[in-house]
Amino acid sequence: MEWMAEESCDVLDELRKRFPDSSTTTLRKMLTEARILVNNDVIVKAKHLLQQGDVIELLNRKVATEQTPPPKKLQYQPNITIIFEDESLLIVDKPASLLSVATNKLESDTLHSRCVDYLQHTSNTKWCHIVHRLDKETSGVMVFAKSEAIQQDLQEQFAQREVHRMYTALVEGVPEKARDTIHTYLIEDKHLNMRATNANDPRGKDAITHYTVIQSNAENALIEVMIETGRRHQIRMAMQYIGTPVCGDKKHGSTTDPFSRICLHATTLEFIHPEEDEPMRFESPHPKEWSLL
Secondary structure, three states, rough: OOEEEOOOHHHHHHHHHOOOOHHHHHHHHHHHOOEEEOOOEEOOOOOOOOOOEEEEEEEEEHHHHHHOOOOOOOOOOOOOOOEEEEOOOOEEEEEEOOOOOOOOOOEEEEEHHHHHHHOOOOOOOOEEOOOOOOOOOOOOEEEEOOOHHHHHHHHHHHHHHOOOEEEEEEEEOOOOOEEEEHHHHHHHEEOOEEEHHHHOOOOOEEEEEEEEEEEEEOEEEEEEEEOOOOOOOOOHEEEEEEOOEEOOOHHHHOOOOOOEEEEEEEEEEEEOOOOOOEEEEEEEEHHHHHHHO
C-alpha cells in the first residue's frame, strides 16, 4: 500500500489520519516492525517529520521481514572535539565542567574516558595516556599520548618547563599593572586542596604566572596568562592573590558568575613532537562572549 503525504507532519500523525480505526499501539507496531517506508527508506521513529510529497509505503509483515533492508546504521560521532591527531598524539578541546581524568571516586565520564572510547571504536587495543590535566571547570587544549614512550617524553618536557602554555581568563576588576609576573608558593594536601605558603616553607612549590591585560572595562579585565609551572589551581590562586579573581571562581574569591562557569580557557599548547622532533603549536580560541569590546 502506497500513498503521498499531503502536508508536513510526524509519521505517526500521518498514520493516524490514514488508519483512523487503528489504535496508537497498532500504528507504533507498524513502525517497530519496519513496515513503514518513506521515500524507500525504513522509518522506525514515530516523530520522523514528513514533508509534503513524501512517498509512504506500508509493507505487509512477510515482505517487511524478508525484503526490507535493515535501517541505515548511524555513523559514529565522537563526543570529543579533536584539534589534531596522528599516530602518536591526540589533541582535543576540553569542555568546561568535565573532569580531565577520573579521581579516586572512579567517575565514568571524563575527557580521558571519552578519548579512549573514541580510539577503541576502531580497535579495542588502542589507548591514550594522560600527559597533563586541566581543572574540571577549565576548558581548552589538552594533549593525550598514544603510547607510554610518547607519554614519558611529553611529561619530561612539562617537567623541564619546555612546554609553552597560554590561557585566557576573564577576571573581576582590573589588575593594577597591565603586565606582571606573580610568583607564589603553593601546598597541595592529600585531598588535592591547595593553599598558599611562603618561600621558607619546605613543603611549598613555586608557582610562576605571567599575565597581560588585553581588554578591560570598569568591572572586568580579559587577560592572557602564561604559566611556567603547572600547579593545581595555579592561575586561579594567582588572580586571587592580586585581588582580581577569575569570574565564576567562588572558591578563590569571585562574587560574580556571568557565564555559569569559571572563566578560564587554555588557548595555546606548544611542545616538541616526540617522534618528529619538530615544534607543534595547537590553539583553541576563548569563548567569544568573554570579549569586553
